[in-house]
Amino acid sequence: MSDIYGTDRMRAAVLSAWTASPARFREDANAEEDFALGGYRDRLIVELAQNAADAALRAGVPGVLRLTLDGDVLTAANTGAPLDATGVEGLSTLRVSGKRDEFGAAGRFGVGFAAVVSVCDEPSIGSRGAGAVGWSRSATTAAVAEIPELAGELAGRSGHVPLLRLPFEAPPLDVPEGFDTLVRLPLRDSSALGAVRRMLAETSPALLLGMPALEVIEIELDGSVRRVAAEGWHVVSDSGEFTAEEVGLLFADRPTEERARPYWSLRWAVPVTGTGEPGPPPAAVPSVVHAPTPSDEPLDLPALLIASFPMATDRRHVAKGPLTDFLVGRVADAYVRLLQELPRTPKLLDLVPSLMGKGELDARIRRAVLDRLPGMPLLPALSAPAPAVRTPSFADAEVYEPDAEWRVEHPAREPEGDVWLVAGREAAVVPGSGELLVKIADFVPGLLPAGWPARHPAMTALGVRRVELSDVVDLLSGEAVEARESSWWRSLYDVLPVDDPESLAALPVPLTDGRLVRGPRGTLILTDGGGELDLSPLGLRIVHPDAAHPTLLRLGGAEATPRTILDDPLTKAAVSQSFDNPDPEPVARAVLSLVEASGLVPGEAPWLAELALRGTDGELYPAGELMLADGALAGVLEQDTHLGVAAPELEETYGSRVLAAAGVLDGFAVVHDADVLLDPDDCDHDLDGEADWLDHVLDLLPELDVPPLVAEFVAVRDLELVADWRAALALLTRPPLRAALHPLRVAGVEVPSYTAWWLAGHPVLDGRRPPELRLPGADPLLQGLYSDAPAGLDEAALSMLGVRTTLADLLASHGGPEELLDLMADDSIEVDRAQLRALWIALAAVDPSRVAPPPRVRAVLGGSIVVAAADDAVVVEAPDLLQLVTDRPLVLAPYDLAELLSELLDLPLAGELTSGEVTSQGEVREVPAEVRSLLPAAPPTYVEHEKLLVDGMECAWRFFEGAVHCTGVDGLARGLAWATGQWNDRLAVAALLRDPGAVPLLLAEADLS
Secondary structure, three states, X not given: OOOOOOHHHHHHHHHHHHHHOHHHHHHHHHHHHHHHHOOOOOOHHXXXXXHHHHHHHHHOOOEEEEEXXXXXXXXXXXXXXXXXXXXXXXXXXXXXXXXXXXXOOOOOOOOHHHHHHHOEOOOEEEEOOOOEEEEOHHHHHHHHHOOHHHHHHHHHOOOOOOHHHOEEEEOOOOOOOOOOEEEEXXXXXXXXXXXXXXXXXXXXXXXXXXXXXXEXXXXXXXXXXXXXXXXXXXXXXXXXXXXXXHHHHHOOOOOHHHHOXXXXXXXXXXXXXXXXXXXXXXXXXXXXXXXXXXXXXXXXXXXXXXXXXXXXXXXXXXXXXXXXXXXXXXXXXXXHXXXXXXXXXXXXXXXXXXXXXXXXXXXXXXXXXXXXXXXXXXXXXXXXXXOOOEEEOOOOOOOOOOOOOOEEEOOOOOXXXXXXXXXXXXXXXXXXOHHHHHHHXXXXXXXXXXXXXXXXXXXXXXXXXXXXXXXXXXXXXXXXXXXXXXXXXXXXXXXXXOOOHHHHOOOEEEEOOOOEEEOOOOOEEEOOOOOOOOOHHHOOOEEOOOOOOHXXXXXXXXXXXXXXXXXXXXXXXXXXXXXXXXXXXHHHHHHHHHHHHHOOOOOXXXXXXXXXXXXXXXXXXXXXXXXXXXXXXXXXXXXXOOOEEEOHHHHHHHHHHHHHHOOOEOOOOEEEEEEEEOOXXXXXXXXXXXXXXXXXXXXXXXXXXXXXXXXXXXXXXXXXXXXXXXXXXXXXXXXXXXXXXXXXXXOOEEEXXXXXXXXXXXXXXXXXOHHHEXXXXXXXXXXXXXXXXXXXXXXXXXXXXXXXXXXXXXXXXXXXXXXXXXXXXXXXXXOOHHHHHHHHHHHOOOOHHHOOOOOEEEEEEOOEEEEEXXXXXXXXXXXXXXXXXXXXXXXXXXXXXXXXXXXXXXXXXXXXXXOOXXXXXXXXXXXXXXXXHHOOOOOOEEEEOOOEEEOOEEEOEEEEOOEEEEOHHHHHXXXXXXXXXXXXXXXXXXXXXXXXXXXXXXXXXXXXX
């Protein structure tokens, strides 16, 4: 076969060049080794596919590549233009491509075939019907060894020669049917075999997407065939040819042969599902920039980029420079177009890049895309966007400049079907259901439909506004909102989420009076029983019945029963301002109708007492200052008080029950208050003598750092107006007014209520104050001191008013001991001796700090009960001192209480007025044995005086300095009984001394005592 490829000529030229310049030989060897071991070490399949794509492109036929690994031989059969001499020359030279004038060719640099060197030492290639050409490391080595000038270089390289520089004519290859060219690669060793297996497994559709002329790659491996095709991808392409001026601008830093190819092209591809939505790229597709074959430039976007970026000399990285800058802008424009062509579903957001990239080029592409996306109509919206805005864009820049600020105006757009197409800056996202979004679409410009995740990071990158529910509520304003029917509002409430009530605090609510108010709180929803009432005079916020919805109740609205309407602040305000209302009658009718419908009972709503009502005299009164004409109160008060009588027409229309529930007085008015501080500024209810009651209560309490608190304050008012106290007390001592009499417990101390205190201080019981009387049949010790209270009144209630019950209660009460001492010192009151002794015994238990010493005391003088000046009285603490003070009024009580009474009354003891010294002489006598049997503790002796003188006074007995001094039997008996602490046995001892035979009987009597 003739040398159709000119291999002899090419070999001769190369060998001649090497002979003339051994350095050229070394340069070619080093360059091939660099490519084989460096930039193209794992690019074998890529380069075979690239050559197949270019062959198909030249022939204008569908490109098909079949890769077959049979044992240790890899073959690559492809369709397309057959191998020619130019092709062989391109394969046998470095950096000299025969495709420089071919637009769209994948091969650009003339070094790709060097990838075979990494796995093979005997590659060959041939086309159908033509010869084959091959390369051989051993043949090249032999040819070089024959040249003496290269012997040194060959020895220096240990026999390594450039494999692809010397082509050899080879036997024809068996090209498979249906293919045009075959590359045969016997693999060098097991390492090469493993590398080829790995590269075949990694072959993915991305390879074909970068080479549009190549449609299919068939991989035969281990008895099975895998078909690789670029199916199921959405692709956006762009390309162009540079003008001479642009070449001069953009290719100034590029090699000459690149400038001879003034073309650019790019392609974005993303896998799509059956519905056309984007999906993630297959795992086999490397996340790198393809230029057009895979580079080492990372691209962490969920899409495949193939672009004609200028490559650095290592063929692994994109070279910096103006051409790359230009292509970055075109790549960003195409990426935006890719997103615009995909279905408008939330899956689109997954393609929106974040700002951070994995490399410099990745970051630049992302930044360029993000500069464009917010201003591009990309998102579907339920409503028209806001007025047009100026947005940045780089679409019109001739050369991409990172700092340029190109701006264009987006014209007004029309809706596309049921949705508008809006840019990210024009869009808004509201979390919520689809029904809600449809309802509010007219009020939120550029509102995205349901399903678009509000918190997706792409929303921020696109400039989409996140509109919270509270913001939506704020947007519900203006004429368009006010024109909505009430039923529309109900349908809106039906789809509102109420898990965040604060967001809906200002939600508009339509009212029955035509107003549209902000905020459900305070609105009222009418229920059965309220619809027929005319409540318009009250200014209430009653929800229109067509808008009534349970959501409003959850957001602070209330069911408008008559009772809840009464409790509404607006109703209370209307009542409190009724006197200032120029036409109070409608307010009165509305309120009284509510009282009637609600079944209110008197005292349940005390604030109703401020309602302005007409009296019989035609004047306006607060309801709390009107009486029912036939009410109980009207019969007990004085004439001409400030209180009026309700107009007859009011009673005829509403009845006494309704008027009483509204505060009109049937009985006494009652003040109800809670958490009242006992302080003049807080405790002021316009009650008669209230300040004096407060002072009285505070006097009863211990010292406190803060004013004490009364949890519930209840008081009857208008007591000062009573004329008929017997009838009034009949009302006051029965429920419910009786509760106002109960004492209060303040700071742990029981104090009188205001009502009980007031009644106790006034002559309400037959002209007497309650504390001046006692209950009939009460403690007999109070007999004569107090008059009996009138019969027929509740005794427990009288007790709460201060009517006396027992001596113990009297002494325990505030001021009770002083009151008793004053009564005891009253000459007009009779007290017998036993009662007086009992009273002194009771008073001895009183704390002296509670009592001021009285100026007069009830005492015993010469056997009579008298009222004496305190300066004259004396308290006797021992019976033998009585004989020394018989000329003075004596306070007599059990001797062991003498010191307590002395301190309480501030009176001297008898022992303080006399020394009690025995001044006479007597004889020592033995105490009779029979006396000692009765008084075992008696002293053995006593001193008998013919005439006993104590302090110069003649006495019957004296126990002085441990000895009994006496005259006569009675004196001895008293002395011995006192000395032994058996004072109560003195009479028995006297009887024993007179009749010793009576001892057995006396002892028996003692046993019975």
